[in-house]
Amino acid sequence: MTMQDKQRAKLIKALRGAVGTENVLHSQAERFVYGYDASVFRGTDVLAVAFPVNTEQVSRLVSLAREAGVAVIARGAGTGLNGGSLPLEEGLIIACSRMNKVLEVEPANRVAVVQPGVVNQDLKEHLNRLGYGFTYVPDPGSQVVSTIGGNVGNNAGGMHCLKYGVTSNHIQALQVVLPDGKIVRLGGKTANRPGMDLTGLFVGSEGTLGIVTEITVRILPLPETVVTQLALFPSVQAAANAVSGIMAAGILPAALELLDRKVMALVDKHVRIGYPAEAGASLIIELDGLADGMDSELRRVAEICRAHQALSIQTAQNEEEAGKLWLSRRAAYGAVARISPTVYVMDCSVPRNLLAEAITNVIEICERRGLDVVNVAHAGDGNLHPLIPFDRDDPTSREQALAAHSEVMEMCVAMGGSITGEHGVGVEKQEYIDLMYSPAELSTMFAVKQALDEQDRCNPRKIFPLAYFDQQADSPRG
Amino acid sequence: MTASPSPVQQVERLLGAPLVASTPERLAAFALDGHGPALVAFPETPEQVAQLLALANSEGWAVVPWGGGHGMATGATPARYDVALSLARLETLLDHDADNLTLTGEAGLVLDEANRRLAEVRQILPLGLPGDRGSLGGIVAAARPVPKRLLYGDVRDMLIGIRVALPDGSLVRYGRKVIKNVAGYDMNKLFLGSQGLLGVIVEATFKLFALPDEERYVTGAFADLASAAAAAGALLGSALLPATLLLFDGNLGEAFLGAARLPRCGGQALLLAGFEGRSATLRRQEERARELIADQGGQCATVAGALPEEACAFLRLPTPARADAAALRLRLGVTPQGIVPTVTRLRESLAELELEAAVMADYGSGTLRIVLPWPGDQAAQTCAAWIEAMRAALMEERGYLLIEAAPPALKARSHVWGDLEGEAEIMALIKSRLDPKGILAPGRFLALP
Numbered sequence: 001m002t003m004q005d006k007q008r009a010k011l012i013k014a015l016r017g018a019v020g021t022e023n024v025l026h027s028q029a030e031r032f033v034y035g036y037d038a039s040v041f042r043g044t045d046v047l048a049v050a051f052p053v054n055t056e057q058v059s060r061l062v063s064l065a066r067e068a069g070v071a072v073i074a075r076g077a078g079t080g081l082n083g084g085s086l087p088l089e090e091g092l093i094i095a096c097s098r099m100n101k102v103l104e105v106e107p108a109n110r111v112a113v114v115q116p117g118v119v120n121q122d123l124k125e126h127l128n129r130l131g132y133g134f135t136y137v138p139d140p141g142s143q144v145v146s147t148i149g150g151n152v153g154n155n156a157g158g159m160h161c162l163k164y165g166v167t168s169n170h171i172q173a174l175q176v177v178l179p180d181g182k183i184v185r186l187g188g189k190t191a192n193r194p195g196m197d198l199t200g201l202f203v204g205s206e207g208t209l210g211i212v213t214e215i216t217v218r219i220l221p222l223p224e225t226v227v228t229q230l231a232l233f234p235s236v237q238a239a240a241n242a243v244s245g246i247m248a249a250g251i252l253p254a255a256l257e258l259l260d261r262k263v264m265a266l267v268d269k270h271v272r273i274g275y276p277a278e279a280g281a282s283l284i285i286e287l288d289g290l291a292d293g294m295d296s297e298l299r300r301v302a303e304i305c306r307a308h309q310a311l312s313i314q315t316a317q318n319e320e321e322a323g324k325l326w327l328s329r330r331a332a333y334g335a336v337a338r339i340s341p342t343v344y345v346m347d348c349s350v351p352r353n354l355l356a357e358a359i360t361n362v363i364e365i366c367e368r369r370g371l372d373v374v375n376v377a378h379a380g381d382g383n384l385h386p387l388i389p390f391d392r393d394d395p396t397s398r399e400q401a402l403a404a405h406s407e408v409m410e411m412c413v414a415m416g417g418s419i420t421g422e423h424g425v426g427v428e429k430q431e432y433i434d435l436m437y438s439p440a441e442l443s444t445m446f447a448v449k450q451a452l453d454e455q456d457r458c459n460p461r462k463i464f465p466l467a468y469f470d471q472q473a474d475s476p477r478g
Numbered sequence: 479m480t481a482s483p484s485p486v487q488q489v490e491r492l493l494g495a496p497l498v499a500s501t502p503e504r505l506a507a508f509a510l511d512g513h514g515p516a517l518v519a520f521p522e523t524p525e526q527v528a529q530l531l532a533l534a535n536s537e538g539w540a541v542v543p544w545g546g547g548h549g550m551a552t553g554a555t556p557a558r559y560d561v562a563l564s565l566a567r568l569e570t571l572l573d574h575d576a577d578n579l580t581l582t583g584e585a586g587l588v589l590d591e592a593n594r595r596l597a598e599v600r601q602i603l604p605l606g607l608p609g610d611r612g613s614l615g616g617i618v619a620a621a622r623p624v625p626k627r628l629l630y631g632d633v634r635d636m637l638i639g640i641r642v643a644l645p646d647g648s649l650v651r652y653g654r655k656v657i658k659n660v661a662g663y664d665m666n667k668l669f670l671g672s673q674g675l676l677g678v679i680v681e682a683t684f685k686l687f688a689l690p691d692e693e694r695y696v697t698g699a700f701a702d703l704a705s706a707a708a709a710a711g712a713l714l715g716s717a718l719l720p721a722t723l724l725l726f727d728g729n730l731g732e733a734f735l736g737a738a739r740l741p742r743c744g745g746q747a748l749l750l751a752g753f754e755g756r757s758a759t760l761r762r763q764e765e766r767a768r769e770l771i772a773d774q775g776g777q778c779a780t781v782a783g784a785l786p787e788e789a790c791a792f793l794r795l796p797t798p799a800r801a802d803a804a805a806l807r808l809r810l811g812v813t814p815q816g817i818v819p820t821v822t823r824l825r826e827s828l829a830e831l832e833l834e835a836a837v838m839a840d841y842g843s844g845t846l847r848i849v850l851p852w853p854g855d856q857a858a859q860t861c862a863a864w865i866e867a868m869r870a871a872l873m874e875e876r877g878y879l880l881i882e883a884a885p886p887a888l889k890a891r892s893h894v895w896g897d898l899e900g901e902a903e904i905m906a907l908i909k910s911r912l913d914p915k916g917i918l919a920p921g922r923f924l925a926l927p
């Protein structure tokens with residue numbers, strides 16, 4: 001539905017009044033880029049993009065849009081991979097990038113309060129500069145660019161989820177503008193607030209229940225010591241067995257990242273670790289905690305790796321060496337992108353002890369479809385990231401990649417896992433979410449959406465199968 | 479005119495007579511503030527729970543779910559109360575996946591029973607201390623604070639899956655045995671702390687931890703709470719990894735030491751610092767804790783291993799299942815730094831009313847638990863006014879004051895949760911969708927039925 005020009009002009013004028021003329025983009029060229037994010041999808045055109053600087057402005061924008069019957073779509077840095085930041089109808093993008101202040105830091109209470117546009121890495125650096133010895137732990141792969149608000153919207157993961165949890169485990173409170181424009185506070189600086197965990201409900205709701213305008217995060221003291229090891233194995237199975245062995249020994253590493261042979265070869269061109277040809281898989285193992293007993297813990301890990309056919313195990317001797325090992329993991333996507341115009345980044349999870357089997361199945365599925373695949377995985381939490389180079393402009397290649405993705409998701413669900421470990425549903429997986437949930441389960445979840453946004457005006461047509469929105473539009477309201 | 483079956487008869491027909499109780503003696507055990515239900519049902523399967531809810535929904539009966547019953551004093555006098563739905567017979571440990579460190583149990587499974595089984599392979603679900611008879615479903619529904627939260631997180635950090643029976647008779651499951659799962663809304667969090675308002679939890683899945691090799695506790699007696707809190711703050715801000723940081727104000731510290739079979743120390747405030755994990759990490763932590771205690775003038779630092787059961791029971795500051803005519807029990811949420819000013823304000827204002835309170839503070843979470851002897855119904859209005867004043871001050875800082883247990887005379891004047899403002903509105907909106915007839919725990923927590 002396109003608005004009449006007169007109504008459009010009226011709304012633009014009102015938006016400018018709300019946030020200032022310089023904070024509203026509405027020319028065609030300016031709007032164009034907001035139809036893109038880091039996903040493979042494209043959004044529709046929008047009416048305008050507005051850049052509020054505080055909660056009241058966000059509330060005013062939402063209210064103005066609501067009065068005009070126009071949808072709102074919140075946007076952080078647009079690094080999401082599921083298409084969740086993309087407008088699917090002609091709405092108003094509320095871009096939070098100018099709400100980028102760290103408002104409070106209270107190490108004694110282990111909390112900090114930030115605006116949603118603060119970049120994840122910037123928050124870490126800010127805390128570092130303060131010198132209290134505290135940090136904000138969640139470290140999604142996009143952390144250098146992605147914002148805390150976006151991390152909250154997607155319940156972002158990262159490399160340290162095994163020991164430290166996902167973003168939701170680090171969010172204490174939120175201030176939210178609801179779809180009706182009302183400003184509410186959820187949670188508080190203190191834990192165990194009475195009632196339902198609404199803060200937890202909003203984290204990962206992908207901007208469909210409201211717009212987050214202030215976030216109280218948990219900050220933690222830096223561990224006394226951090227040690228990084230690299231273990232090489234003849235196969236993914238051997239590496240996965242070592243992971244199980246480490247966990248069974250009661251050791252909880254801070255991180256356990258797996259790379260397969262192909263990823264190592266690609267990454268080695270740039271990072272130059274010097275992976276030997278016989279290495280079928282590598283594990284980056286990070287242990288952190290008190291210095292006491294760390295040496296014996298490292299020795300135990302090495303023993304367990306060797307008991308599972310490790311070809312070698314080396315411990316980084318300093319921060320620089322550790323940084324290099326981590327770069328080999330974080331450079332994986334980029335290294336794959338260099339060999340292909342497009343890369344399908346998949347994200348699914350299975351129970352940890354089925355990871356090797358899942359990766360074997362992924363390889364088989366891809367081979368059958370004539371696709372190449374390289375694998376990285378958060379081995380400790382069974383979250384796999386098959387990376388499939390393909391050509392999006394070649395219909396066959398694209399079709400095969402999508403079909404492979406569909407098979408992989410079905411396989412993970414059948415193994416007791418999830419269609420998405422950390423990237424979210426958005427547009428990408430909305431037609432697959434019924435692999436996870438029965439009609440009763442999905443409609444109960446949809447009832448939550450309807451309770452807060454009956455008109456689907458807040459990041460519309462996301463997460464749920466489109467039929468849910470279409471039937472809502474069709475059916476008469478009581 | 480045919481006589482229609484009574485509710486008791488209808489439920490007996492549904493579940494079988496052995497699973498239904500309706501004699502005065504058995505109903506008395508499920509009374510809430512002196513109001514009993516018409517019947518108690520003991521379904522044995524999730525399907526029976528769902529069917530019972532569907533029946534209650536079609537008949538418009540008010541249902542209150544019961545787990546172990548330990549938290550039932552928390553809640554307003556129910557507006558209506560027809561059916562007590564006991565989860566006691568849903569007590570199966572459904573799945574313990576030792577490799578993946580997950581456990582799935584039915585809602586009525588007692589935490590301590592689960593942990594007995596887990597201990598056999600040196601694993602633990604640290605939702606409570608040894609001897610905890612709370613049920614998994616009850617712990618989740620009440621979002622009960624976790625004693626060793628500093629090390630293990632809260633219930634929200636351990637809960638990864640849930641299965642719920644809804645008033646429309648459906649059974650819904652959310653979450654899997656995987657930690658990484660962002661498929662749609664985090665419905666685990668919605669039902670966490672929902673106090674039976676949205677549905678009846680029938681199963682829950684948790685992530686587990688390795689059982690620590692050893693526990694070690696250090697105590698310190700201080701001349702005042704501020705010094706004890708300063709020591710706790712120094713511990714919290716260090717690189718050490720305490721599991722427990724508790725402060726006891728006044729005589730409560732001596733009472734705890736008695737329960738822990740430790741020498742009494744005098745002093746006006748007691749700090750209990752607990753550490754656990756690999757033995758190699760405990761010695762330095764213990765030594766450092768003693769140093770930090772001494773730095774703040776703490777005396778009499780004793781060291782102990784695992785706490786005896788009486789001490790664990792003491793720390794639970796058990797809330798009676800039924801209204802305790804003798805005591806007013808409160809839980810306050812502040813921040814670690816807010817503990818001392820709040821306790822100071824509390825004591826000053828209570829002194830004006832000539833009342834005393836026992837105070838236990840969990841420094842790590844900024845949670846206070848307060849027990850006051852009830853001064854009698856004639857003082858109900860004064861107590862209510864005091865509560866509301868304390869509450870208002872806390873809520874300015876986004877804290878809270880929860881009434882854990884109180885005589886009906888107080889509950890009639892003071893809301894159990896306080897005014898949760900926007901949060902309460904959202905809860906009510908969601909409840910109106912999931913429980914449109916308002917059959918679940920009406921009037922117990924939300925102002926709307």
